[in-house]
Amino acid sequence: MSSVDTERTITVTVNGVPREATVPVRRLLSDALRHDLGLTGTHVGCEHGVCGACTVMVDGEPMRSCLLLAVQVDGASVTTVEGLAADDGTLHPVQEAFRECHALQCGFCTPGFLVTIAAGLDKRDSSAELTEEEVDDMVGGNLCRCTGYANIKKAVHYAAAAMKDGA
Amino acid sequence: MKPAPFRYADPGTLDEALAVLSAEGEGAKVLAGGQSLLPLLSMRLAAPTTLVDINRVPGLDTVEATRDGVTVGALVRHNALLHDDAAARVQPLLARATANVAHPAIRNRGTTVGSIAHADPSGEMTSVLALTDGSVTVASPDGVETVGWRDFFVGPLETSVHGPAVVTSAFFPALPPRSGTAFAEVARRKGDYAVCGAGVVVTLDDSRRVSAVRAAYVSVGLVPEVHDLTEAVAGSPVDSADWAAAGALARTLVEPDTDIHASADYRRLLVGVLTERTLASAAAEAAARVTGE
Numbered sequence: 252m253s254s255v256d257t258e259r260t261i262t263v264t265v266n267g268v269p270r271e272a273t274v275p276v277r278r279l280l281s282d283a284l285r286h287d288l289g290l291t292g293t294h295v296g297c298e299h300g301v302c303g304a305c306t307v308m309v310d311g312e313p314m315r316s317c318l319l320l321a322v323q324v325d326g327a328s329v330t331t332v333e334g335l336a337a338d339d340g341t342l343h344p345v346q347e348a349f350r351e352c353h354a355l356q357c358g359f360c361t362p363g364f365l366v367t368i369a370a371g372l373d374k375r376d377s378s379a380e381l382t383e384e385e386v387d388d389m390v391g392g393n394l395c396r397c398t399g400y401a402n403i404k405k406a407v408h409y410a411a412a413a414m415k416d417g418a
Numbered sequence: 419m420k421p422a423p424f425r426y427a428d429p430g431t432l433d434e435a436l437a438v439l440s441a442e443g444e445g446a447k448v449l450a451g452g453q454s455l456l457p458l459l460s461m462r463l464a465a466p467t468t469l470v471d472i473n474r475v476p477g478l479d480t481v482e483a484t485r486d487g488v489t490v491g492a493l494v495r496h497n498a499l500l501h502d503d504a505a506a507r508v509q510p511l512l513a514r515a516t517a518n519v520a521h522p523a524i525r526n527r528g529t530t531v532g533s534i535a536h537a538d539p540s541g542e543m544t545s546v547l548a549l550t551d552g553s554v555t556v557a558s559p560d561g562v563e564t565v566g567w568r569d570f571f572v573g574p575l576e577t578s579v580h581g582p583a584v585v586t587s588a589f590f591p592a593l594p595p596r597s598g599t600a601f602a603e604v605a606r607r608k609g610d611y612a613v614c615g616a617g618v619v620v621t622l623d624d625s626r627r628v629s630a631v632r633a634a635y636v637s638v639g640l641v642p643e644v645h646d647l648t649e650a651v652a653g654s655p656v657d658s659a660d661w662a663a664a665g666a667l668a669r670t671l672v673e674p675d676t677d678i679h680a681s682a683d684y685r686r687l688l689v690g691v692l693t694e695r696t697l698a699s700a701a702a703e704a705a706a707r708v709t710g711e
Contacts, residue, residue: 253429276426299457312526318456391608392521
C-alpha cells in the first residue's frame, strides 16, 4: 500500500539545478518555489488559476504553479523566469523583446507572460508565420492590468522574429 | 488562499488507489489534473481529508480511436486530446470543444475525464459527453462498470459515483454517417468559463435533407441535457433549411439560470444565436460528407 503523508521530501530540478525540499503536502508549487527555494521571480496573483502570473514550465510545458502541489513535481524539471536568461546574463529573446517593446509597466504579471511566451515560441515551428490568432491564444490566459496587451503582443512578434533569425 | 491541510497519497496502481480510497473513507478525493479541484481547495470551497493522486497510475493516459468511437483515459490532458488526429477523424466534436477549454497552460495539465467527473455544467466536455451519447467507465473495489451520461450526471458538481471509485475513462461514440458537428461559445474573456456554449450534430439523409438535429449547451441548466431540434427543420434540403427556426425552438426548450455573469434571458438569447450559427456550420460539414461518401 502506498504511503499516505502530510509531509514529504521532494527532489526537483529547478532551472537545471537539482533542489531538495521538505514540504507539507498541501504546499502549492508556487509557494514552494518562493518560500522553500527562495525563487521569488514566480509571482502569485489570484491563486486559483485565472491570472497566469505564476506560470512555470514543468518538463517544458507551461503550467500554473498555483494549480499544482509541490509534491506532484517530485522528480520533474521546472523552469521559472529565473531560468530564462543564459548563465552569463544574456537575456532570453522574449525578455529582450519585452524591453525593446516596452511590454511591461508594473511588472507583476511579467514573469508569467515571459515563461508562457518562451514556452509557446519554443514549441512552434519558427519558420511558419505567426498569426494574431496564435498570439492571442498564447497570451490569452495571462492577465495584465497596465499595458492593454498591445505592446505585449508586439513583443511576441519581436521575439518570434529574433528566434527565427537565430535559428 | 491556501488549501486546508489534507493527507496525500500517490499510488502506483489502480488497485492501490482504490485501496487507499477505501481506507481513507468518505473524505478522500481523487486528484488527476487538479485544474478544477485545486482552485476549490485554495478557495476553501472543498476540504477533502485525503487526496489520492492518480497521476502515477499506468495505462490511463491513452486515447484510443476506433470505428465505434473514442476512449479517453483518465490522465489524458485536454491538450493531448485537442491534438489527437485519429480522435478528431472519428469524432470531430472532441477537438472543437476542447479548443474552448480554458487556456493552453490549463489544458497542459487538466484532464478531459477529470473535467467530466467534476460535473460542472459550465464545463465543455460534460455537454460533449451528453451530445455524443457517451459513457464513463468507473472502477471500484466491486469491479468495473460502464455508466451512461444520463445516469452519471446528477446535479451541479455531483455525479452518481459515490464511495471509493475512480472514473478511469470516458467513451465518446463516433460521429454518425452523413453527419456534421460544430461547437461555439460566448465568454466574457478568451478562455474564460462560457456564459453560454452550444454543441450541435446535424444528420442528413441520402438526398441531403435534414433528418436529425441535436444540441447540447454549456452553462445552461444544472446538468447536461440533449435537445432534439429536428422538428423545426425535418425534411428541409440542407441548403435551404431554416436554422433560425431551430434556434427559436431551442430557446423554448432550455431553462437557463440567472447568475452574476448573465441573466437567464440573455443566456436564452445566446442559445438561439449560437444554435443557428453552429447548425449552419455543422450542416455544411454534413453535406460535404454526403457528397464525399
